[in-house]
Amino acid sequence: xxxSTDERTRYHRQLNLPEFGLAGQERLKAARILIVGTGGxxxxxxxxxxxxxxxxxxxxxxxxVELSNLQRQVLFTSDDVGRLKVxxxxxxxxxxxxxxxxLAHAVAxxxxxxxxxxxxxxxxxDGSDRLGTRYLVGxxxxxxxxxxxxxxxxxxxxxxxxxxxxxxPCYRCLFPQGPEGEVESCxxxxxxxxxxxxxxxxxxxxxxxxxxxxxxPLSGRLLTYDALDLRFTELPVSRRVDCPVCGEHPRITAxxxxxxxxxxxxxxxAQRLSPRDLRDLMNTSRTDAPAFVLIDVREPWExxxxxxxxxxxxxxxxxxxxxAEWAGEGNPVFICRSGQRSLVACAxxxxxxxxxxxxxxxxxxxxxxxxDPNFTM
Numbered sequence: 001x002x003x004s005t006d007e008r009t010r011y012h013r014q015l016n017l018p019e020f021g022l023a024g025q026e027r028l029k030a031a032r033i034l035i036v037g038t039g040g041x042x043x044x045x046x047x048x049x050x051x052x053x054x055x056x057x058x059x060x061x062x063x064x065v066e067l068s069n070l071q072r073q074v075l076f077t078s079d080d081v082g083r084l085k086v087x088x089x090x091x092x093x094x095x096x097x098x099x100x101x102x103l104a105h106a107v108a109x110x111x112x113x114x115x116x117x118x119x120x121x122x123x124x125x126d127g128s129d130r131l132g133t134r135y136l137v138g139x140x141x142x143x144x145x146x147x148x149x150x151x152x153x154x155x156x157x158x159x160x161x162x163x164x165x166x167x168x169p170c171y172r173c174l175f176p177q178g179p180e181g182e183v184e185s186c187x188x189x190x191x192x193x194x195x196x197x198x199x200x201x202x203x204x205x206x207x208x209x210x211x212x213x214x215x216x217p218l219s220g221r222l223l224t225y226d227a228l229d230l231r232f233t234e235l236p237v238s239r240r241v242d243c244p245v246c247g248e249h250p251r252i253t254a255x256x257x258x259x260x261x262x263x264x265x266x267x268x269x270a271q272r273l274s275p276r277d278l279r280d281l282m283n284t285s286r287t288d289a290p291a292f293v294l295i296d297v298r299e300p301w302e303x304x305x306x307x308x309x310x311x312x313x314x315x316x317x318x319x320x321x322x323x324a325e326w327a328g329e330g331n332p333v334f335i336c337r338s339g340q341r342s343l344v345a346c347a348x349x350x351x352x353x354x355x356x357x358x359x360x361x362x363x364x365x366x367x368x369x370x371x372d373p374n375f376t377m
Contacts, residue, residue, distance in 0.1 A: 003022070003029065004099075007025075007053065010053070010097070010099065011025050011052075014053070020214055024213075027211055027213070028053050029053055029055040031054050032055065032122045032123075033049055033054050033058070033124075033211065034057075034059075034118060034121035034124045035060065035127065037061055037126065038059050038060075038085040038086055039061070039063075039069070039128075040195075041125075041127025041151050042059070043073045043074050044074060044197045044200030044201050044204070045207070046075065046089060046204075047096065048204035048205075050097045051097060053099065053100065054208075055101060056101045056121075057093065058102075058103045058105060059103070060086070060117060061106070062107055064082055065083050065085055072193040072194075074197065076088055086106050089102075105117055111136065111257050114136055115143075115144065119144065122146065123148075123149070123211060124146055125148075125150075127151060127200065135171065138150065138172060139170075139172070139245050139255055142165050142245045145165045145166070146165070147164045147217075148163040148170075148171065149162050149203045149206040149218075150171055151199040154191070154338070155190055156226065156228045156337075156338045156365075157224065157227065157338050158196070158224070159199075160202050160206070160218060160223050160225075161223065161237065162206050162217045164219045165246065169243075169246075172245050173246065174222060175351075176240075176243070176351050198225060199225065202218075220236060221234050222236075222344070228337065233317070235344075270347075271333075271357070271358035273358050278360055282294070292331050292332070293312070294332075295332050295333065295334050296311040296312065296313050296334075297316040297319060298316075298336050300315065302337065306375065308364075312326075316336075316345055319349075320348055323352050323354065331357060332349055332358070333357070333359065335363060337364055338362065338364075338365050339359065339360065339361055339366070342359035342360060343359055
């Protein structure tokens with residue numbers, strides 16, 4: 001799609017990039033990108049995609065702007081409180097760049113409508129805060145053959161991965177199942193306001209690369225970000241031959257809703273332990289045969305700096321290859337700095353068939369706040 005004179009001026013800095021140039025900008029103008037969730041992740045992603053010149057941007061969200069959103073959802077102002085997010089976001093994006101088209105989908109994605117919403121887009125960015133929506137979108141992208149850039153945030157940490165159907169693992173390859181309620185929402189756990197800005201910008205970057213063919217996408221790699229230590233960690237993720245949606249013999253052949261909390265809890269679920277729960281469990285194990293194994297999945301340098309006495313250190317990047325090390329000793333309880341890496345560890349354990357893994361909610365930061373004020377990191 002040819003660029004107008006105004007567009008050549010607007011995108012001049014990108015046009016000057018040899019790897020990008022006119023061809024890249026024209027591909028971007030022709031691209032249709034859908035953003036699921038106009039919240040902490042979707043807002044910065046949408047801003048950067050609109051500024052970059054993506055031709056068509058779709059926004060999916062049925063929520064209205066609340067005052068508590070403004071700490072991190074940078075598309076909105078105080079005057080937008082009470083408005084539909086997609087409408088307020090569309091207005092802001094067009095004010096930033098009237099050269100793009102912004103489509104507002106004020107709907108809740110469900111199994112019956114997800115195909116219809118996604119079908120006309122080339123790339124999907126998922127910034128939803130519901131596990132059920134993440135699985136629904138991830139499955140639909142595989143079934144429709146659409147690249148997905150997914151991200152999630154929790155307290156001070158976040159993670160992102162790009163899923164390209166038939167070329168790499170999908171969302172279920174990493175997280176085969178995860179009942180709604182396993183992960184606290186931002187309202188429950190809290191979130192650092194700038195954190196989704198980092199992850200949302202990374203999602204936008206991945207989308208631009210996919211749309212233009214520039215660079216190497218984050219496929220087959222899970223990128224985690226710790227804002228407190230300003231540390232990025234990359235973990236390899238393999239495509240699973242037994243994946244229920246993209247494997248050799250898929251069982252999921254149409255979008256489906258996630259099972260309810262009670263049904264999922266009856267199968268394999270992660271146990272969420274508060275600091276007080278873990279303290280009681282550790283005290284019990286001093287007198288009785290231990291029924292659990294405490295595994296710290298931080299990096300060795302973090303572990304050696306400060307750790308709980310009963311914990312053993314298996315870094316998250318090594319966990320899949322060392323799952324047999326505690327066989328017969330009890331169910332694992334994973335801990336990390338803030339609770340994000342331990343959730344990934346639970347998913348890896350569940351994927352390997354290890355029943356009832358647990359994790360410390362809020363991580364060692366919560367332990368220091370609620371149990372041992374002398375436990376500083």
